[in-house]
Amino acid sequence: MKKSQFSNQTVYWTIIAIIGGLMLWNLFATVTSGNLLGLLPVTIQAVLLWLITTQNQYAKIGIKAWIIIFLVIANGLQFFGRLLQDAVESFVNADLLHYVTTGFIVLLGITIFIYVNKTVTVIDIKK
Numbered sequence: 001m002k003k004s005q006f007s008n009q010t011v012y013w014t015i016i017a018i019i020g021g022l023m024l025w026n027l028f029a030t031v032t033s034g035n036l037l038g039l040l041p042v043t044i045q046a047v048l049l050w051l052i053t054t055q056n057q058y059a060k061i062g063i064k065a066w067i068i069i070f071l072v073i074a075n076g077l078q079f080f081g082r083l084l085q086d087a088v089e090s091f092v093n094a095d096l097l098h099y100v101t102t103g104f105i106v107l108l109g110i111t112i113f114i115y116v117n118k119t120v121t122v123i124d125i126k127k
Contacts, residue, residue, distance in 0.1 A: 001125055002057035008119040015063060015112065016052060019045050041070075060120045064113060071109030075102045 006012040023045035030038030048066055051059040079102040086094045 002122050003055045003125055004052075004057060004059040005055070005121050005123050006119060007121065008115070011112075011115045011119050012052075015116070016049065018112070019049055019052075019066075023049065057122050060116065060122060063116050063120070067109045067113045067116070072106055072113070075105040075109070078102050079106065 023042055026038055026041045026045065030036070030042060044066070048059075048062050050056075051062050079099060082095070082098055082102075086092075
């Protein structure tokens, strides 16, 4: 049987806090908007939290996939999409806050990815 081992507790609790906070935010947004499509990210984040807290062997893969898809790629596309839109409009209505937040989230995702890659290992435990 295999399990994930987090050698750095700071990384462990930071990941749980980020995913838990985003899950609560998405749940709040889903309830207030009444859009049931918002349950998809809540479900993904709940499964990811379950994998992490049970130290499942797929926790490392799940965290890395979630970071790449939802933090790096999604926010990177938002950043460059807005950049192209503002370039077409000659940066008349450019929103600096959007660039700062999406850029920060991409950098945060890359940083977490690097730390997860270094500190989380899948070990084989004997019964």
